[in-house]
Amino acid sequence: MPVRLSTTSYVVLGMIALRGPSTPYDLKRAVGHSVGYFWHFPHAQLYSEPDRLTEAGLLDRVSEEDGRRRKTYSLTGDGRDALRAWLASPTDEHFQMRDIAELKLFFNEVGDPADVPRLADEQIAQHRARIAEYEQMVERFGDRPEAGPRMITVELGLEMEYAALRFWQALAKDDLDGLRAARRAGRLA
Template sequence: MAINLSSSSYLVLGLIGLRGPSSSYQLKRAVERSVGYFWPFPHSQLYVEPRRLADAGLLEESAETEGRRRRTYSLTPAGREALREWLRDPDTEVFQVRNEAELKLFFSELGDEGTAERLAEAQVRYHQGRLEEFQKMLERLVDVPDLEKRVAPLVLGVRIEEACLSFWHDVRESGVRGALGRTGLPLPGGHAGRHPD
């Protein structure tokens, strides 16, 4: 049976490919400790998607006959080939940042005095915490053999958090105009921004 495969489909196939046979609960725990940091999605899909993939012949399902009757899924040859075919294609969807803080900043002129600065203060705390969390994980995992490719997205996460922290720090310390000024580009109103020191 042919089905449309989504990013969530490939996430399930990939996790089972890395971990071996897994239950939906085990997949949920694996996501929380790994790709969930950079690929958030509803965990309920980890209970629905494996069954759908099993119906399509991409996963094999086995169920316990006693106790909790837990279902475990493993890759079939067709599932492994679907995963490899996806990995062969270097094209991806457009990179998206969907952050409510950016939406609030966009509309902040409609708020009261200090709206942008309060938002920036909260974002500095948030991104500082995320950065520290990522750095601790990186320190713990960077020397584990054969994990380089799985750890690489964490390095990207650190760099993104550093950029976010720098931006929100500028807004907090110098206001929105100060953050714009650090681009080195002309500012609205004809004033030139300055390059970072």
Template sequence: MASERLSPTSYVVLGTLGLRGPSTSYDLKRAVNRSIGYFWTFPHAALYSEPQRLEQMGLLTASSEQEGRRRRTYSITEEGLRELRAWLAAPTNEHFQLRDVAELKLFFNELGEPGNVTRLAREQIAAHTERIAVYEDMQRRYGDVRGVAPRMVTLRLGLEMEHAALRFWTALEKDPDAWLPPVAGDAAARG
């Protein structure tokens, strides 16, 4: 394999091709949107450029239609499968990443208008409630489907995270001031 570094997107492409079999970039985009895309977001344009890079590295092969749109269909190579398996077996020591715009807004809220925390909490309650409904529907529809059930554990983790976020935002909406740290001198004034 070339000495180029593989990114998480590289492994999304390799893993999706490993599960689905030969696919066009459009097929990859659709498959990711219906599966891991709920939990791992990235620019979908990468699903068009990354397969070409992985092909150049020898991790994928491609065949092109001779007529029509001339779409390229990618397949994982044995070397690509070995690389994917090595990555799956390697320890994951990275810290959990939560990239949530609402969390950023909450962090910088003191610079905003009064009432922003309550408004933000209400928006997040609605968003997390909606996402929980989507995940629970997926669980009902695909929970027993052969070949899909083993990957449902990822959906379970997503549901747990959504429920935790919903609990947080619901409590914050009920009493935004309870979450503020005490200001120096407040304890002495109260007691």
């Protein structure tokens, strides 16, 4: 029976395809500096998933004989084929956003109304910080041809951060009507 591949499976396969042979620790660091900005999952999975993918024949594993006994994984031909098939297949899943601040906003009617302005101020600061981080990435890597495809995800991240910043700023100013009007007029589309 074929193994069922999860999104985490494809993160592992994709990271090894980009980086070359990697230990789970290498994967954790690479994810933290790349897809971890927009795809959150328990990083403990980066330690268990490579063994599962090895059993499925999608990765090869080399273990150190002594010392720390690190395991280094590399992509097999079947692993590369599985990754390419996944990349080529359309995605019909709806965009997922797991935002704790949005969850708190949803349930706030049972909380203290004073929490909303504090939450908005907090979110404004966080989104500005993330925008600055993304802008630094664009400044550092945006002109490098080899960074091209990955920089597209940074651009998407920037757009999402700016949209979230506009929302929280409008909420902080109690001007959601102004935000709605700008969107209807096509100024935010």
